[in-house]
Amino acid sequence: MNFEAVLKDMPLLLNGVLITVVIAVGAIILGFLIGVLCAVVRIAPKTNPFIKVLDVIVRGYVTIIRGTPTLLQLLIVANILLIGIYNSSTNVVVPIVAFGLNSGAYMSEIIRSGFNSVPSGQMEAGRSLGLSWGQTVKSIIIPQAIKTVVPTIFNEIIVLFKETSVVSYVTIFMAGQQVYDLLGISDKRGMVTGNYLAYLCIAALIYLVIVMLLTQVQKFIERRMSKSDRH
Amino acid sequence: MIDIKNIYKYFGDVHVLKGLNFTIDKGEVIVVIGPSGCGKSTFLRCLNLLEEPTYGEIWLSGDLLTPVDPYLHVDVIKASKTYGKMLKDRLDSGEVLSEELEAEIVAIIKRDDLLKKNEGALYNRLIKEIEAEYRIDINLARRKMGMVFQQFNLFPHMTVRKNITFAPVKLGIMSEEDANKSAEELLAKVGLLDKIDEYPDMLSGGQKQRVAIVRALAMKPEIMLFDEPTSALDPEMVGEVLGVMTDLAKEGMTMVVVTHEMGFAKEVATKVVFIDDGVVQEEATPEEFFNSPKHPRLREFLSKVL
Numbered sequence: 001m002n003f004e005a006v007l008k009d010m011p012l013l014l015n016g017v018l019i020t021v022v023i024a025v026g027a028i029i030l031g032f033l034i035g036v037l038c039a040v041v042r043i044a045p046k047t048n049p050f051i052k053v054l055d056v057i058v059r060g061y062v063t064i065i066r067g068t069p070t071l072l073q074l075l076i077v078a079n080i081l082l083i084g085i086y087n088s089s090t091n092v093v094v095p096i097v098a099f100g101l102n103s104g105a106y107m108s109e110i111i112r113s114g115f116n117s118v119p120s121g122q123m124e125a126g127r128s129l130g131l132s133w134g135q136t137v138k139s140i141i142i143p144q145a146i147k148t149v150v151p152t153i154f155n156e157i158i159v160l161f162k163e164t165s166v167v168s169y170v171t172i173f174m175a176g177q178q179v180y181d182l183l184g185i186s187d188k189r190g191m192v193t194g195n196y197l198a199y200l201c202i203a204a205l206i207y208l209v210i211v212m213l214l215t216q217v218q219k220f221i222e223r224r225m226s227k228s229d230r231h
Numbered sequence: 232m233i234d235i236k237n238i239y240k241y242f243g244d245v246h247v248l249k250g251l252n253f254t255i256d257k258g259e260v261i262v263v264i265g266p267s268g269c270g271k272s273t274f275l276r277c278l279n280l281l282e283e284p285t286y287g288e289i290w291l292s293g294d295l296l297t298p299v300d301p302y303l304h305v306d307v308i309k310a311s312k313t314y315g316k317m318l319k320d321r322l323d324s325g326e327v328l329s330e331e332l333e334a335e336i337v338a339i340i341k342r343d344d345l346l347k348k349n350e351g352a353l354y355n356r357l358i359k360e361i362e363a364e365y366r367i368d369i370n371l372a373r374r375k376m377g378m379v380f381q382q383f384n385l386f387p388h389m390t391v392r393k394n395i396t397f398a399p400v401k402l403g404i405m406s407e408e409d410a411n412k413s414a415e416e417l418l419a420k421v422g423l424l425d426k427i428d429e430y431p432d433m434l435s436g437g438q439k440q441r442v443a444i445v446r447a448l449a450m451k452p453e454i455m456l457f458d459e460p461t462s463a464l465d466p467e468m469v470g471e472v473l474g475v476m477t478d479l480a481k482e483g484m485t486m487v488v489v490t491h492e493m494g495f496a497k498e499v500a501t502k503v504v505f506i507d508d509g510v511v512q513e514e515a516t517p518e519e520f521f522n523s524p525k526h527p528r529l530r531e532f533l534s535k536v537l
């Protein structure tokens with residue numbers, strides 16, 4: 001194992017890190033937006049047929065995503081987007097959409113359980129003051145739900161971040177469209193230079209450092225929120 | 232001020248309210264009592280539609296809060312296809328058209344719950360017309376009805392000040408400045424001005440409930456609904472909350488209070504109401520209610536609680 005050679009290759013690896021981060025951040029943002037929307041649909045009173053239809057769609061979506069392998073979802077999205085619509089050389093759109101859709105289902109369940117953890121009296125108090133359902137959800141329920149969901153959301157973010165490492169192996173089948181994220185580029189350079197294990201170890205170290213950073217951010221946010229509890 | 236017309240409330244197979252009628256006039260202090268599980272909370276929550284009645288109508292100062300209940304409108308029943316068919320059958324069999332016949336058919340339709348989903352265009356139009364003329368948005372109606380809960384339900388992520396000012400400011404009823412001034416005045420009245428910048432979890436139960444009352448009052452409601460406001464309190468804190476409620480009654484606030492505090496009922500109520508088996512079984516002034524209860528179930532109930 002020659003670590004020095006790997007360090008000289010750092011610019012390429014850092015470019016891989018950048019792609020990994022772009023995919024993860026994009027997917028987390030997309031997943032969070034989908035998650036919030038789906039969770040709101042799930043808890044909305046089923047008074048009109050439109051909401052009822054949306055609710056059925058959301059439930060189907062969550063069931064399908066949770067019931068099928070992530071890798072398979074990525075392959076399906078890659079096939080639809082790459083062959084059907086998209087055509088670009090560093091194609092991060094495919095993994096962002098695929099992981100975003102995947103994570104959205106999990107986030108929606110997490111956020112929904114957060115909503116449900118807020119006592120029903122809070123909604124009743126808001127409504128009894130004349131606030132609309134939407135106003136109450138936004139100003140009364142969500143701020144309280146956030147506290148309970150932050151740890152679980154961060155777990156989901158960390159899982160998602162690590163899961164993105166399969167993208168280069170998935171996109172390998174899409175001629176000329178392979179995405180070289182951190183693991184992808186390490187794998188490739190390792191093969192080419194014959195210094196395979198060293199490259200993998202360095203990649204592992206970088207993943208580990210980023211996950212530890214995320215954990216620190218999580219701890220910081222949790223500390224700040226528990227402070228506002230103790231007023 | 233509030234007209235409760237023939238309210239039914241079903242939770243699946245559980246029939247909680249079964250044709251409850253009641254009228255509340257301005258300035259009245261109504262105390263509602265009854266055995267646990269008899270539907271006192273359900274009744275109170277139907278008034279501001281936290282529970283939607285299964286049938287029946289709620290009217291607030293001439294505004295309709297619920298959807299139209301066709302059974303309460305003779306002209307609507309008469310516009311239905313069912314009525315038309317029944318009338319035609321009777322006329323075909325040789326009866327003559329008369330007010331008595333019409334009234335009889337209407338009564339049968341009411342008794343046997345015969346109206347269906349689709350009763351024709353005329354029927355639908357009549358209902359739409361009534362709703363267009365009388366029905367108001369429930370969010371607007373709720374501004375006029377303050378509610379106080381057994382569990383206080385203060386917003387834990389807001390200071391006392393924010394708890395009180397949030398809704399009036401958000402709904403554009405008051406400027407932030409006016410809302411603050413009003414919050415300070417009301418808090419001073421209940422002796423809690425020094426807590427204005429605290430968060431709810433720093434307050435005792437009695438203090439929380441007084442803040443909850445102030446929060447409801449900040450909307451300048453026309454009527455206040457209380458659902459067992461002292462039941463979750465330690466005994467030594469019951470007095471301070473009842474005191475605030477007594478003051479409020481003296482100022483002329485219209486109030487509906489579900490409570491087990493018989494002392495409050497005797498001294499403050501203008502009328503005491505006994506709910507059992509889904510309807511109002513007895514309503515009377517406190518003297519009459521407690522000194523000569525008529526309904527046997529009420530007598531039994533009073534013998535247990537007094």
Ligand SMILES: Nc1ncnc2c1ncn2[C@@H]1O[C@H](COP(=O)(O)OP(=O)(O)O)[C@@H](O)[C@H]1O
Pocket residue numbers: 242245247265266267268269270271272273274
């Ligand atoms: N949301 C609900 N779903 C099903 N049953 C309910 C619901 N709310 C109340 N009930 C039932 O209705 C009955 C009356 O309840 P409630 O109005 O709370 O009584 P009270 O306030 O007089 O003690 C009880 O039997 C209760 O179990």
Ligand SMILES: [Mg+2]
Pocket residue numbers: 271272273459
């Ligand atoms: Mg109750």
